[in-house]
Amino acid sequence: MKFCKKYQVYKQVQDQKKEKLPGVGFKKLKKILKKCRTDLQSQNVDLDNGVLNHISTCPHSCPVCDGTFSPSVLKEISAVIGRFNERAQKLLELHLASGFRKYFMWFKDKLQGNHVDLIQEGKDLVTYAIINTVAMRKILQKYDKIHYSKQGLAFESQAQDMHIGILQSPWLCELMAFHINLRELKAKSRKAPALFEECSLIFNDGKPSLSCELFDSIKVDIDLTCSICLDIVFEPVSLTCHHILCYLCACKAASVTIVDGLKAADHKGKCPLCREAGVYEGAVHLEELNILLSRSCPEYWEERLKAERAERIQQAKEYWESQCRAFMGV
Structure with missing residues (x-):
């Protein structure tokens, strides 16, 4: 047909x-x-x-x-x-x-x-x-x-x-x-x-x-390697330019903390790959992909989770210390 x-x-x-x-x-x-x-x-x-x-x-x-x-x-x-x-x-x-x-x-x-x-x-x-x-x-x-x-x-x-x-x-x-x-x-x-x-x-x-x-011999291949840390994407997010990065790597590229999140990124912030501006605010968290990768490589996921937990705690500590200094007028 x-x-x-x-x-x-x-x-x-x-x-x-x-x-x-x-x-x-x-x-x-x-x-x-x-x-x-x-x-x-x-x-x-x-x-x-x-x-x-x-x-x-x-x-x-x-x-x-x-x-x-x-x-x-x-x-x-x-x-x-x-x-x-x-x-x-x-x-x-x-x-x-x-x-x-x-x-x-x-x-x-x-x-x-x-x-x-x-x-x-x-x-x-x-x-x-x-x-x-x-x-x-x-x-x-x-x-x-x-x-x-x-x-x-x-x-x-x-x-x-x-x-x-x-x-x-x-x-x-x-x-x-x-x-x-x-x-x-x-x-x-x-x-x-x-x-x-x-x-x-x-x-x-x-x-x-x-x-x-897929239908009519269309093939889709999606690379799941983060272009910043060059490792398997961890807690992946898709920027509006469709590039997939680790959430923490995307925050670093957008010059924001994990506490603030990608929504706090400058609206002129550029993708580290294609240099397109304004790609962070509408980023999509790929939850199903995150579940799939965590099941497929559990040892790597556990190691990465420990490393990122330490960094998250450090960033949260620095954030609240800066908020306290600002509140105290120091």
């Missing part, structure tokens, strides 16, 4: 659901490109007669369609990544909640008191993210084919620079870790069904990475 037909079937199923999710308008965008191709074919020159044939003016700012095509793709993929992040965050918060808050959230969302609904929601979210990513890539490839250009390829890079690439979302990383954690639970209880296959935590020369084979 061609992707266009497969995508239509997927959209029909989604349209029947109560909550309609935004998606890449694959069919609509193909019509724009079809119109564009027709108009481009009409723009030819009769070299024998030296006469310029009738040129029909494309209403979409042809020959590059930047007037409607690119803004439409940008708007639609932005809506998709926004909804994906929102629902993935809600799902993982529900999974990690404890005590009364957990029961309240289960009751509020009318879910069963087990993981079946969570797992199905996770599968639906992954499918939603990946199929829209493929749809975007297919339509951009078609754009380049029609216009004999590399504008579509450049657009995908631009989308990643604007942090609206689905495969770069920290919540996809969290869903992958969520899947592996549940898979380990399944091995123990033999009750929890798998989220999606071909997802694993790989150690190469002691360096970990998340790897996953």
Whole structure:
């Protein structure tokens, strides 16, 4: 089955659901490109007669369609990544909640008191993210084919620079870790069904990475080595530029203490890797990934925990001493 037909079937199923999710308008965008191709074919020159044939003016700012095509793709993929992040965050918060808050959230969302609904929601979210990513890539490839250009390829890079690439979302990383954690639970209880296959935590020369084979041969590889301490990320956080660092390393890079946290970072603070500004305030704590790594390398985790506990105590001591001196006017 061609992707266009497969995508239509997927959209029909989604349209029947109560909550309609935004998606890449694959069919609509193909019509724009079809119109564009027709108009481009009409723009030819009769070299024998030296006469310029009738040129029909494309209403979409042809020959590059930047007037409607690119803004439409940008708007639609932005809506998709926004909804994906929102629902993935809600799902993982529900999974990690404890005590009364957990029961309240289960009751509020009318879910069963087990993981079946969570797992199905996770599968639906992954499918939603990946199929829209493929749809975007297919339509951009078609754009380049029609216009004999590399504008579509450049657009995908631009989308990643604007942090609206689905495969770069920290919540996809969290869903992958969520899947592996549940898979380990399944091995123990033999009750929890798998989220999606071909997802694993790989150690190469002691360096970990998340790897996953997804729909249409898309592969996601996420390096889990902190670029500051050059070790396995400990209490990982994803900056808004999508670089993953240890929480303590991120605090040091942002020139803030653990007591103050990343929210106290200067809004102009730059990522130590890509030098993008303002990346700390919206940092995402990767709780599922933290659980996965702590289970996968317990000895390292215990050593790192002891070392960081000492540093946290020292920073807290220095912080309260400075607060006391300020209060006393010393």
